[in-house]
Amino acid sequence: MCTLNRPDRPERDSVQAALEEIGDRWTFLILRECFFGVRRFADFRRNLGIAGNILADRLESLVGHDVLERQRYSEHPPRQEYRLTAKGRDLYEISVAIMRWGDRWLTDDPPLALTHRADGGAVEQVLRCTACDAHLDSRDIAYHPTHATPAPPDPRAT
Amino acid sequence: MCTLNRPDRPERDSVQAALEEIGDRWTFLILRECFFGVRRFADFRRNLGIAGNILADRLESLVGHDVLERQRYSEHPPRQEYRLTAKGRDLYEISVAIMRWGDRWLTDDPPLALTHRADGGAVEQVLRCTACDAHLDSRDIAYHPTHATPAPPDPRAT
Numbered sequence: 516m517c518t519l520n521r522p523d524r525p526e527r528d529s530v531q532a533a534l535e536e537i538g539d540r541w542t543f544l545i546l547r548e549c550f551f552g553v554r555r556f557a558d559f560r561r562n563l564g565i566a567g568n569i570l571a572d573r574l575e576s577l578v579g580h581d582v583l584e585r586q587r588y589s590e591h592p593p594r595q596e597y598r599l600t601a602k603g604r605d606l607y608e609i610s611v612a613i614m615r616w617g618d619r620w621l622t623d624d625p626p627l628a629l630t631h632r633a634d635g636g637a638v639e640q641v642l643r644c645t646a647c648d649a650h651l652d653s654r655d656i657a658y659h660p661t662h663a664t665p666a667p668p669d670p671r672a673t
Numbered sequence: 674m675c676t677l678n679r680p681d682r683p684e685r686d687s688v689q690a691a692l693e694e695i696g697d698r699w700t701f702l703i704l705r706e707c708f709f710g711v712r713r714f715a716d717f718r719r720n721l722g723i724a725g726n727i728l729a730d731r732l733e734s735l736v737g738h739d740v741l742e743r744q745r746y747s748e749h750p751p752r753q754e755y756r757l758t759a760k761g762r763d764l765y766e767i768s769v770a771i772m773r774w775g776d777r778w779l780t781d782d783p784p785l786a787l788t789h790r791a792d793g794g795a796v797e798q799v800l801r802c803t804a805c806d807a808h809l810d811s812r813d814i815a816y817h818p819t820h821a822t823p824a825p826p827d828p829r830a831t
Contacts, residue, residue: 528775529771529776530702530705530768530772530775531705532780533774533775535698540692540696543688547688547689609774612766613767615687616687616763616766617686617688617691618687621687624819625687625819626687626819627816627819629817630814630815631802632815633813637804638814639800641801642796643796644791644796645794645797646794647789647791647794652765653708653765658787659785659786661784661785
């Protein structure tokens with residue numbers, strides 16, 4: 516594995532940027548609920564045993580980052596639910612990766628199994644090379660900074 | 674997508690268990706450094722701009738969870754470095770999943786590219802069915818609780 520030391524290293528890569536949006540334990544647990552089909556405040560709260568003010572704060576942040584969107588489902592009384600946006604649905608692979616790691620290392624008896632809906636086949640997650648189709652692990656993979664010179668400061672970074 | 678509501682839902686699934694070990698923004702950034710080849714306290718500290726006490730706390734937790742291990746690299750003066758264990762190396766797919774999501778949604782210009790070391794091919798991460806080899810997305814995947822009756826409380830849960 517190559518070692519990237521400054522100044523070759525990008526100042527702020529996509530891992531850091533992503534964690535600024537979703538790097539919170541409660542946030543991931545809320546997203547897991549969304550992938551299970553949960554949409555309503557009271558259901559998130561009950562399923563997670565989370566305090567209402569913390570839940571409201573995390574939902575507000577996820578809406579602000581365009582990961583969830585609010586949709587009105589009742590006019591009288593006014594009630595909203597939370598649905599994954601395309602950006603939010605695309606977090607599925609991260610959620611699956613976390614679950615599978617937990618299955619491998621934190622339990623002898625995984626409580627949930629994932630199967631292909633069409634044929635019941637087991638689901639695996641792989642890194643593959645688009646050129647030769649090989650399955651890869653970390654030792655097979657090289658990192659390339661894409662900026663020859665240090666990138667200018669990102670105005671979104673604080 | 675099926676909706677899992679209690680009591681069908683496992684009380685504590687692997688996502689929750691995993692986030693109890695690694696669900697912290699600094700923790701993921703430290704792990705990213707490890708995948709870049711960083712091993713020493715001073716290098717983590719400089720690369721991340723993290724306070725020494727926070728870094729020490731997170732490293733201690735990662736060692737306690739058997740994600741990192743300490744190795745002595747100097748006797749005089751005594752110095753230790755931090756290396757990924759097998760359990761820690763296995764976090765690579767989560768790290769890549771986070772990076773790729775960030776690349777897709779948080780930047781127009783990803784700062785790091787991943788390639789297959791052997792042939793330079795681009796790396797992709799896919800969910801595949803082990804029965805039919807199809808690439809899957811969340812709509813193709815079903816969840817199955819593996820416990821017919823509610824599992825007993827996990828003694829590790831607090």
